[in-house]
Amino acid sequence: MSSADSVSRGTGRIAIHACLSFFCAAVLASCTTTTVDEFRQGETGIESHESIVILGRRQGSAYETREEFVDCVGNRVSRGSRGIRVIPEQEFIDAMFPWFEPRTAPLRTSDLQALMEEEVVSSKIAEYGIRYIVWLDGQTETTSRTGSISCAVGPGGGGCFGFGSWEDDSNFDARVWDVSSFANVGTISTDATGQSYVPAVVVPIPLLARVEANACNSLASQLQQFVNGD
Amino acid sequence: MATPKMLRTLTGLCLFLALSACGVNSLVVEGSYPSPNIRQIPLTLGVYYDEELRDFTYVEYSETGKEEYRIASGQTHMQLFNSVLPAMFEKVVVLDDLASAPAQQVDAVFAPRIEEFQLALPQKTHLDAYEVWVKYNMRLLGPGGEYIADWVLTSYGKTPTETLRSVEAGINDATVGALRDLGSNFTLTFGTVPEVRDWLASQQQQ
Numbered sequence: 001m002s003s004a005d006s007v008s009r010g011t012g013r014i015a016i017h018a019c020l021s022f023f024c025a026a027v028l029a030s031c032t033t034t035t036v037d038e039f040r041q042g043e044t045g046i047e048s049h050e051s052i053v054i055l056g057r058r059q060g061s062a063y064e065t066r067e068e069f070v071d072c073v074g075n076r077v078s079r080g081s082r083g084i085r086v087i088p089e090q091e092f093i094d095a096m097f098p099w100f101e102p103r104t105a106p107l108r109t110s111d112l113q114a115l116m117e118e119e120v121v122s123s124k125i126a127e128y129g130i131r132y133i134v135w136l137d138g139q140t141e142t143t144s145r146t147g148s149i150s151c152a153v154g155p156g157g158g159g160c161f162g163f164g165s166w167e168d169d170s171n172f173d174a175r176v177w178d179v180s181s182f183a184n185v186g187t188i189s190t191d192a193t194g195q196s197y198v199p200a201v202v203v204p205i206p207l208l209a210r211v212e213a214n215a216c217n218s219l220a221s222q223l224q225q226f227v228n229g230d
Numbered sequence: 231m232a233t234p235k236m237l238r239t240l241t242g243l244c245l246f247l248a249l250s251a252c253g254v255n256s257l258v259v260e261g262s263y264p265s266p267n268i269r270q271i272p273l274t275l276g277v278y279y280d281e282e283l284r285d286f287t288y289v290e291y292s293e294t295g296k297e298e299y300r301i302a303s304g305q306t307h308m309q310l311f312n313s314v315l316p317a318m319f320e321k322v323v324v325l326d327d328l329a330s331a332p333a334q335q336v337d338a339v340f341a342p343r344i345e346e347f348q349l350a351l352p353q354k355t356h357l358d359a360y361e362v363w364v365k366y367n368m369r370l371l372g373p374g375g376e377y378i379a380d381w382v383l384t385s386y387g388k389t390p391t392e393t394l395r396s397v398e399a400g401i402n403d404a405t406v407g408a409l410r411d412l413g414s415n416f417t418l419t420f421g422t423v424p425e426v427r428d429w430l431a432s433q434q435q436q
Binding site: 064066094095096097098099101102103104118119120121124 | 386
């Protein structure tokens with residue numbers, strides 16, 4: 001085999017991989033729809049020495065806001081040229097123990113005002129330089145599961161056959177509390193829906209809609225602009 | 231060809247798998263608890279963990295009455311109180327027995343007791359969460375063993391089911407959640423229990 005043949009085959013493989021990747025990306029991207037709403041109730045803005053904390057609501061019995069979603073929003077809000085300093089959720093909750101546990105966390109801004117009268121609480125908030133507390137509340141629900149996939153393994157090998165699909169729906173609200181005025185300065189809501197498919201002909205190929213990741217990205221970029229007062 | 235050593239290893243592995251599938255799953259709850267950020271009470275507290283609390287183990291039975299999970303949480307309860315109490319009181323002394331309290335010059339002795347422990351597993355409740363409820367009897371005694379206060383506290387913890395999370399990890403996280411709930415509830419309500427409030431007022435007058 002000549003070296004020219006080898007280069008040509010290598011280029012061909014790269015082209016096939018690129019086409020497949022493009023196809024997959026196109027399928028994945030087309031599967032999710034995201035809507036973001038902003039409701040502003042007050043002026044916002046943040047200084048470079050100030051920070052925010054993003055906390056998940058976990059009071060409800062039916063569901064609780066996932067820690068991973070809270071971390072995702074926090075990471076994205078802190079990125080970029082307009083990035084904001086975000087205090088990690090668990091670090092803040094541990095430092096403020098027992099005031100921000102699921103049963104004791106303030107539910108209204110008036111509760112926060114009462115809480116700030118405790119010197120130990122207000123001094124810790126000041127130590128962290130927290131200007132805004134952002135409460136994330138929501139979940140991702142999976143509905144409309146259809147289809148089935150069967151897999152079998154034998155002495156000569158194994159494989160799967162079938163088709164499965166489901167719909168994911170992410171609904172999250174971010175309420176922004178201004179610690180200096182004890183006021184709710186706004187709410188950002190995001191709703192993302194997407195259909196995922198898993199066709200299986202010998203090998204299952206998951207075509208997953210990145211619903212929660214898209215909800216996180218949209219909410220985080222809107223929240224970053226909102227807090228910066230853009 | 232299989233050697234005798236390989237056969238022995240294979241037999242051992244099969245036996246281990248068979249036994250582990252049938253036996254009770256034992257779990258020692260492990261967690262870490264933050265120190266509360268609260269105003270300290272300028273008193274010396276003795277704390278007594280009786281044998282029942284130290285060795286507390288809850289057994290979850292299957293629907294056929296067989297032991298399914300054996301959950302030891304006594305040590306982690308002690309860890310919680312050892313983290314919470316020094317932040318609440320100026321000085322805390324762990325007592326080996328109640329009789330040693332006067333010699334340690336404590337103002338009061340705290341003796342917690344677990345009354346009830348309940349576990350809800352997703353495979354039984356068909357909910358997407360592991361849940362733990364615990365009911366406690368909190369007792370506050372004078373250095374000589376005389377009654378000061380006796381009250382009931384309940385705590386609740388839950389953790390959602392997740393792909394690749396084992397049942398043991400789910401139970402552990404829900405129990406640690408319940409203990410954090412106990413810690414927060416205990417620190418914030420301690421001074422509001424009527425008998426405790428009266429005792430604290432009497433101590434301030436002295």
